[in-house]
Amino acid sequence: MSVVDKSVFDSGGRTTLALAQDNAHLCVGSKIGIVKILNTERVQDEPRVLEVVKDLTSVCFGSKDDSKLLVTSVTGDAYLYDARDEGSTGKLLTRSVLPLRDCQIIHSDKYAVFGGDDLQLTLIDLDGGDRNTLKTEEQVSSLSYSKQSNILAVSFINGKVQFFSVSSAVPNKVHELKDYIPKHSYVDSGDDALLTDVLGSDKEDTDVEADTLEDDKIKDPTFCDNNRICTKVAWHPNGLFFALPTKEGGVSIFDIKDYKLQKTLSPTAKGKLFCDLQFDTKNGNYMAAIDLDGQLTVWDWKRGEVKLARKIKQDITHLVWKIQESSGQFDLILGTWNGSIITIKSVLPVIDSKVEEPLTSAGGEKNLFVEDDGNSDDEAKGSNLVDGEAEDDNGEEIDDENLFTQEDDINEGKRKYHFDDEDDFIDDDDGAGYVSEKKYRKFEDTSVNTFHNYNSSRSRYAPKPFKYKPFSAGATPFASGDRRYLTMNEIGYVSTVKNGDQNSVTVSFFDVGRFREYHFEDLFGYDVCFLNENGTLLAQSRMGQINYRPHNSLHSNWTKVIPLLDGERITTIAATPKMVYIGTSFGYFRIFNSFGVPVALEKMTPIVALTAQDYKVFTVHFSPLHGLSYSLFEVHTDTSKYFQRECPLPITMPQAYAGRVEPDFLSSNPLGIKSLFFSSYGDPCIFGIDDVLLVLSKWRSGAQSRWIPVLDSNFELWKMSGGKDHTDVHVWPLSLNYDTLNCILVKGKRIWPEFPLPLPSEMEVQIPVLVKSQLLKEYNKEKKERAEAGLDSDEDEDKDEETEVTIPQNLAAEEEFLRSKILSGLLQDTIVNDGELFGNENRIIASLIGMHDKSLLRLFAIACSDQNPERALSIAQELKQDKALTAAVKVSERAEMLSLVQKINDIREARFNQQMDNM
Template sequence: MTPKIVVKDIFDYGGKTLISLVSDNDTVIVANKKGMVKVLKADKPEQEPEVIEIAQGLTSVHGDTNGTLILTNIEGNAFRYTIQTGKEQLLTRSSLPLHDSAIVHSGRITVIGGDDLELSLINLENAGDSFQKETFKVDEQVSQLSCNSKTNILAVSFVNGKVQFFSLNTAIPNKVHELSDYIPAVTYDLTFKDPLLENILGNDKDEDTDGSDDEDEKISDSEFCDDNRICTRTAWSPSGLLFALPCKDKTIKMFSIKNYELVKTLTTPDNVSVYFIDLQFDCQYGNYIAAADLNNKIFVWKCDTGELIYSNAFKKQLTNISWRLQEDGTKLQLIAGTWSGSIITIKDLAKTSEEAQTEGAKNSNLFVNSDISESENETEENQKDGANIDDLDDKENLFTQEVDEEENTKRKVPYDDEEDFIEDDDGAGYVIPNKRHHFSSTHGGNATPVAYSSGRPKPFQYTTISPGSTPFGSLDRRYLTMNTVGYVVTVRNNEQNSITISFFDLSRFTETHFEDLFGYDICSLNENATLFAQSKSGQIHYRPHSAMHSNWTKVLPLQRDEKITSVAATNKRVYIGTSFGYLRTFNIFGVPLAVEKVTPIVSLVANEFRIFIVHYSPFNGVSYSLYEQGPQSSKYFQRESPLPIFVPQSGLGSSGRSNDLFTSFNPLGIKSMFFNIYGDPCIFGSDNLLMVLSKWRSTMEARWVPLLDANIEIWKMSGGKETSDVSVWPLGLTYDVLNCILVKGKNFWPGFPLPLPSELGVRVPILVKSKVLQETKNKKKLQSEAEVAMSDDETKETNEELEIPVNMAAEEEYIRSKVLSSLLSDTLENDGELYGNENEVLTSLVGTQDKSLLRLFADACSEQNSDKAMSIVFELKQDRALNAAVKISERAEMLGLVRRINAIREAKFEEQMNSIE
């Protein structure tokens, strides 16, 4: 295969010309510094290009699939242009030059950097010409930027030779790593902006070239110099698990995102090496990497072997390069911009290779401590579903099947007879319904959906549910799990998935990336480790956060149609639950400890040795179990008791938004399950209700208590307006505060980037909306009468959030403090103090109960309702509260009530004296 070189003049007047290939692989953006952009269709070269007038002096241009392009220029302006209409929108303006931009989060946000010592994150989704902008300071002037859409890692190259890496998984970028002394320290030469210098050199002479290949092209543009051409930008592989740097020693160094360790160094064959002006991995699989240098030579290497497969010197002065997949889908070509207004296309440069992927386990070994290679005959649908299925028919070891660490052969995938192998677990709608119908087995197997009549319910589908997990929806990524520690993101790539483990507390943990060769779809995250599982193959992978401990991988024996539905890991144990009701227990080193058969498991969480399980069977419905599996003994506290959870139906959910997608992904609608800090099980359903299990140590006293209705809290915060575009995504419960993510938009699960966590104080749902609104209306009426001069706008501003009337707030506070004190008392009686301050907290809760009761007592006295007041007195716990009730009664001139309260005080005093004797 011989490469073919095609030179095409785009701008007759010449000048610095940059190119950018849009991710649709068809649209080529060609931008010129003289203020012109042409949009070419690569597969239709005869078609007349779109022409857009732009600002002059461009420094970077990037096209996006939404039909827009982002441009920065030397004057310090960043613009967005619409390709169809040519509409210009100013994104940001700086007093100093802007050098580069990067488009992230599927075109929703752009990052812009330059000489002003800050990075700007601009939200492109805002309607109109105003854009939301967030800025954060950096230590040095920005040279160039690049970001990988799979890992959401932004690489920022600085003029001092440092490269810093920022995670964009959250609303505020977090610095995760820094590499020093690799890239050249280069400052952009701005002397060409001097008007006097421009007049001396002649600003119009840069275009007077004939483009001849007989001799090197001469450029007289004063901007044309080595410092303004040298590349310091990080190049990312398509999966984001490898990146390359153009280094100051005139080599290219490839790094793994895992620990940012050096993998390979590529060198040029020339005796005289120079700096590079651009560097790019191929856009398909990352098997090749291309570079252009200051001598206008283009080199192409095979990444896995480091073999140089192409090199050529060009007469034209090059600006940047970009890979493109040719129309036949089997070959790759390279497009290069020049300083003379033309572009160079090198066709048939390399073949796409699906067999030798440089980021696979065979060569890069990025999947840590796993010798199992990916399947040879994995189909595209399997990649989308993230499943590699092994033959797990283990006759000799029915409990578990160890991974043969010495076997390095590829495994065949016997799924020819498994018609329900691919399931639309995430509700993305990419699976064609099976024509053959089977009924669900009696032991809770996961059967193929059946075409039932309208009066007959469909069988329950056991899906993979981890606490806080979300569906893919229309994106290529989703959250595998989410809690107060952090979150785990999986991204679907062309051939395999990649996984990112992120944390909220970056002072204790470091963000981790690795290549997922096995399609893990279940996850459990704690402060010590992350546990992964592949639901259909039965493979589990335990990955500690600390490098001091080793990883381990196992494969569990699964029956036909059985799948792993949920996993949980603590710092003591690992628990695995399946759709057939098998519950397997390991220690944190992978040693099997127990196996038990229960009702089919939907989801489970664990805390130390305690396990909270949600079951479902077509006969008993939704139930739960809670038991402790300690080193010495095991005990069931609750065994398959009914679980009073709201089960969503297809159509509109409680939030008013369509929940069909989430219901297909999570049939029971369980957003999250967790233990609070005192070890009480909690569950948060699709109705946005937080429930906690109280008195769970006693079978006859256990009860589910609603602690928070998030819908009511949102309603209060919105000033009593019914909102359908805001919802709550739970993370965990800390005493009386729910840690959560406030989600806005059409989906009620969080998207990307993840908003910052918020806190909601728990409020027992006893409020009546109509009464709250009426009380608020009456209060506003009184205020308007007292303050006639207050304008309507001021009134709205001061009453933006609803204030709950005093008597209603007192009732809620009493119930809440009573529930919390009951939970804490139970913990103290059975487990003692866990944090050293439980007795103080309990005393405070008792005092809060009495204070709230006294407010209700005062309200009853104001109404002269002695019977109601007396009923409240019986609930008071402290003698000083009874004394306060006497004083309130005296002020209300209810002498009979005073005598009755004093009698109660004397009776309690005598009871205390008798108990002392």
């Protein structure tokens, strides 16, 4: 272990450090407005020098893009610089009248968050420039962000630490810790330093000569203990633990699961506050901290062992861990107050595997985040995780039969398969080209090809099978990132983040007043998920392992492994407060109760998607020979009843959108089903690649059931945008509540939501009966007439692009008539079979009947004005209420259509007689 002291700034002063994610570039900032980017792997290279804002308070690299460099200052300015461009002048992101103390880049470098003395947190979209602010009760001391758990920790000068979930667009406070970190306030002038000179310093004497002390004396006027004290939260690399510097001079380590204290570390020299502390950046096995007197301590924190204790003579500002790529050793780099950096080389070896001993909590419980049965351990042995899915030891896909290997030559060795990156999921039988071409293994008997003289390329290669993929409602692909949503519905969403050989899972909720977000470590690479009001069900599709986690910590988790045949995988799962349902690619349908006890087993056509509500189950099947079908049935512990059994499912397949859907989405979801769910009144719904919401009507009777399109979301977006075809706004469905689709409006090129998740939106059901060209013609005609009449101002013309397309009265009446008829039919079917669910169904039916007759009367009036008695009579026959027929008579009389009046009166009389006969 050697120590290297390197002068970076001859002018001296406080140096601020930040190490890029590539582990090679170190940012060293000076308060004089200079930042130097050092290449730590090639020390002979000249550093890149950037001129930045003066009086720096913090610097921060992007987590994915090392060219993004954030800088904050005492003057309240925050800039974004290009760290690879020495001529970068920086982009001013925000300006505060008071100092900004810290900054963080979050959400894969899409957003930046700032905090300081102005009693607010500021979030800025680095691409779009949108800004959100969140008021705070006290001045911000420091910020710390964990991308694994998506939690922002905010330290305040009053000693409080608040934790905010930034999974959604608006940060949500999830926890607060008090009386752990020291209270302090920053000093931005030399007054405190002058006071220190008068009263003297309690810094221990050293054996350094007096002239050396005089040379090394800190000349920075802001040098004082208040400006050196560390209050920043240090995050473990997996995001499941964090450390706080305590006011007693120790280190307290907590778990993120329930924010409970797990361990307290004490340095060899007690009583001094810390100026920085950090977990190592590899596996988080070590914790390094340095106090105000320069006492550096490194612990193996899980065992509580001190691995290194060393006194540093210089006054330290920050420390960072760095991995030596060549030797596999850790270095510690320290920033100082005299313009130099200190590198302690080969402090400890990098431990690739995690510490064998599980962490023991204060209560003595082990395995805090993984509760599993004994048999699950055996199932997991010998398996690795590749992109979140299981891979066997030789790197080949877990498929004992190896039916469809893709080896160009049997002597080339076996090829590794990355399951989340497969794009050979479906046979491009129509030649549309929406899947990328790949080499396939030729038939070994080449004489067959020679004999038949095959010319087509397809005959020379093995056939490509359909690859069954794990499906969860609302799930998104990893694409090029390291995180994705495992599932999403009206209750909340479950997200996972890749973290080396394990994942971190976060369960978030839209109703933060009812539920509390929680996190856990995923050692198995769960890739299927279902979220309900009581708990979260997860599954590893290839291992056959399922894990149920109640939201309420009073109930215990349970883990189970189901048997899978060679080549079989779990494709979809669902859970209700009553039952747990598991479907596989071979069509095995397994039912467990809410505690994991097996209840029933059935064999079906291969299952690709399912959802459940209480005892009702809606499954989607796919077979390359028979296509898409669905089943709808009810399962109790002792009885079951089918309403629909493997009937054709009329949804649009991805082939119809060849070239218009991203391959990343189709590789993880080959059938293009974005979500399926039961409506609030228990009707099955499905939302496919065409962005049309289908609802199953009369599903209790097989002969009468039919799928009804109740909403074309693309048409609604077109209408709301003033008739413009936008390709950067998409709808991601969550649920159907009576006549309203709850959804996420996604902005950007990708059709699925990314991080952070926008707040849910609502879209009213509109039956797709309108024609765009006809509406646009009427809309433009109306705008022209208003302009000619002088009714539109210049300001109104500027807002044309934001004005919703208005629907002509006659077309709106047709849509309202059909919508009221469909919705009342769905609701009446529910009332007849299940009774009133919420107590207001009959009132809703009455309002729907009223809307039904009003819309018909508008159509009736138009028909009468056009002197079209046949059309008018056909409309009158659809009227349900007698008072509506009376109104139709008056309209007919006003139009002087006496024969129509007589026919309507005959209808009234016939209905009256029918009512009398039924009494």
